[in-house]
Amino acid sequence: MEATEMRPRATNARHLQSFACLRVRNLKTLYGSDDIAQSLGRYTDKDKSPIGCVDRKIRGLVNLINRHPDFVTLSSCSGRVALFDPSGSSAGCAEAVSEGDVSRGTEASGKGRGRWIFVTHDVLPDLGERMIGSLREAGRERRRRRQNHPTAPDDEPVTCKHEPVLMHVGASSLEAGKKMLHIAKSTCAMRESGLVVTDTRVTVELRTTGTSLCLPLILAEDSIQPSEEYLKSLAKLANERMLQNEALIEKLFTSIQSELFDEVPACGPSLENVQAGFRSLPPLNLWKTAAVVLPRSGGDLDVLAFGGQGVGPEMKTCRRWDSILRLARRDGEWALGWDIIPFAIDESGQFQFVTRSATYRLEYSKGLGAREGHSACTLPGLLETTELIAVFGGRTGGPLSPSDDLFFMEVSSENGEDVASIRRLAAVAGTWPEPRFGHSMTALPERCSSPAHGRPLFAIAGGTGVLEGLPVVYSSVYLLTQITDGQTDVNSLQWSRLDDMPGPRVYHTASLSPCTDEKDSHLFIFGGMSEFDDPFSTGASCPSFLYPLQKEIRGDSEIVDGLGLEPRLGSASCNISLGRHDLTLILGGVRHPGSTSRRDDPPLTILAWRGGEASNLDEPARLVSPDGSRVDLGSCAHHCLLGLPPSDGVPSAVALGGGVPSFSFGQSYAKTHLIEVCHGTLAGAVNETSVRAPKHAETSTSEHEEEQGGKPVDVEVDVVYVAARHAKQAKTELESRNVFDRRFKMVKVERGGGDQSIAIPIIGFDDGLEEALSGLLLGRGREVLPPSSSTLAKMKQKR
Secondary structure (H helix, E strand, O other), X not given: OOOEEEEEOOOOOOOOOOHHHHHHHHHHHHHOOOOHHHHOOOOOOOOOOOOOOOOHHHHHHHXXXXXXXXXXXXXXXXXXXXXEEOXXXXXXXXXXXXXXXXXXXXXXXXXXXXXXXXXXXXXOOOHHHHHHHHHHHHHHXXXXXXXXXXXXXXXXXXXXXXXXXXXXXXXXOXXXXXXXXHHHHHHOOOOOOEEEEOOOOEEEXXXXXXXXXXXXEEOOOOOXXXXXXXXXXXXXXXXXXXXXXXXXXXXXXXXXXXXXXXXXXXXXXXXXXXXXXXXXXXXXXXXXXXXXXXXXXXXXXEEEEEEEEEOOOOOOOOEEEEEEEEXXXXXXXXXXXXXXXXXXXXXXXXXXXXXOOOEEEEXXXXXOOOOEXXXXXXXXXXXXXXXXXXXXXXXXXXXXXXXXXXXXXXXXXXXXXXXXXXXXXXOOEEOOOOOEEOOEEEEOOHHHOEOOOEEEEEEEEOOEEEEOOEEEEOOOEEEEEEEEOOOOOOEEEEEEEOOOOOOXXXXXXXXXXXXXXXXXXXXXXXXXXXXXXXXXXXXOOOOOEEEEOOHHHOOOOEEOOOOOOOOEEOOEEEEEEEOOEEEEEEEOOEEOOOOOOOOOOOOEEEEXXXXXXXXXXXXXXXXXXXXXXXXXXXXXOXXXXXXXXXXXXXXXXXXXXXXXXXXXXXXXXXXXXXXXXXXXXXXXXXXXXXXXXXXXXXXXXXXXXXXXXXXXXXXXXXXXXXXXHHHHHHHHHHHHOOOEOOOEOOEEEEOHHHOEEEEEEEOOOOHHHHHHOOOOEEEXXXXXXXXXXXXXXXXXXXX
């Protein structure tokens, strides 16, 4: 199937003379460049909105409109649920925190009075509780205001609002504006949309009041007038309106794409100049762990790691772990360290696991049990508010202690704290897989479903078990499927054993071959070894191959050759998309002892897929770090590689865990990295990625670090180097540009030739900064710095 792309449809209308300047100015404000393809949709921090950037849920639509030469976005809001206090003061007011994008209290309508006491752009499961808490605080503020100003006029009502999507779009001509207005009013039923036409500008206002809400809640004094039950039902209604709003955004996107763009054969950038940017994240220090990415609302996410062997983030004794460790990303910023999610306590012993289409009874489990060599994946679409996590197998002791445990896990909030509910799935129809470790576990999308065979959830392949008291490597493949009885419409879970792989395989990696045709659903199997504890079995006996999943197309597995892929033991892989290209990233692993490859060969392999076939890049991807130094992955084996949900147009993945034991030199661990893949230079994209404590989390990661390790943990950060006599001047300049990182101390360091200089922590680096520090700057790089005194004081206060 030929790859295609969407190209703006040409128009013959004459552009307003002022439109070109307007378009260039707005694009540079949004993206830092008037070339969207070059900027990859990454936004600057110059946005004038309260949150400082385009709402995440509308970014795809904003990017689409700005790709068309006849239009440019002027302002936008993805829709929100808000509580507004017209009598409140914006000065010194508390922040209104939501799970997604966060808006500070702001002036209303630019008139200097009133404030938003709560704002969210997302569907929130606990919206009712959040609204009640914000209303109570507003009531307390009103009471204090009356006590301090008893003769002040009566307060106006606090209102609850749902405001749908709103956009203002500049058009190049009246004809172009009418075309956009027609799409909004006739195709998307946004009947309140209109045109504002002047001599120099045509503005299209895209708006609707079809799902709007505006209800008074606090009418007099400080009491909440409606009951809490009413407020919770109102929150439920607001969430439903937000879902309708999201559907409207999607409809507007598809309508603009179909009316203003043409589908043409793809001729976008090739894969000849691909770079992979590596940014250090807090180390996990565990090998043979299992990990998943758990998306949150508003573009936030959690990277969760389960069990494994090693010293862990605490850097204490090496052991096998029974913990769920989390690395959080909030508002685009990564936490300073890993924290532990506690297990939920449930004495009932039973649990009703309710999916969208069935209910299953599971057994309560106090935890996963200390284990390594297990695997995990998320199962999207089964639960209403979050993603279900499945964990299978592993070993709880030596090589003769494999497990066949299957856990289902859900992370939810209890009393403001995230907890993990662990349930063991015991009763499933079909043939249960043999106990094993070192296997692969691959989640399967809904497109792999068929009426005859149900919806497959995940596939288990290979691994090591025990046969007659000795370790044995399996070639078996199992599928867990949700089956629907055609007569009763009752759903059940069923294991089924598929045809074996071409040969036994353990410590390999598997990913679903990227495709859109359900009949081409294959597992791509790479590396591993065919005999336990024999690294020489990593070579010719473990070629890469495609394994067909669908029963109706199952035949001989297809050996993938001609790619120049040398098998490796303990690699990790994941899928991402770079523009029109579907890519598989393969990272790290141990080469065959007799390998002829050079030791300095890149540890990252990138495969490009087209029409169900994979090809290696003509040139290996260039690996870069923010300061241009060599990328240090550490002992990159038996680790995890997780593709991240698309964010700001830059495809990315996280490499975590990994390492090897050594009786002579002790344990050696892999580094944790954020990997961003891009055409051409990645300098801007990588340098903008920050690693900071979450702005709005109730419990900071720094506090977890202090509690877990007994003392604060030093962190590797970006720095600039200056002479000691210039340190104060450089710091003042950095503070004036808001790039001095106050969370860390400046320290003395020795650089080349034994000269001493001062390392000053910074947030990002650009050409303008280099010019500002002209005559002072000795260089830039990364250093491990201790927390500043102010950071320590905040941590102690929170404790």
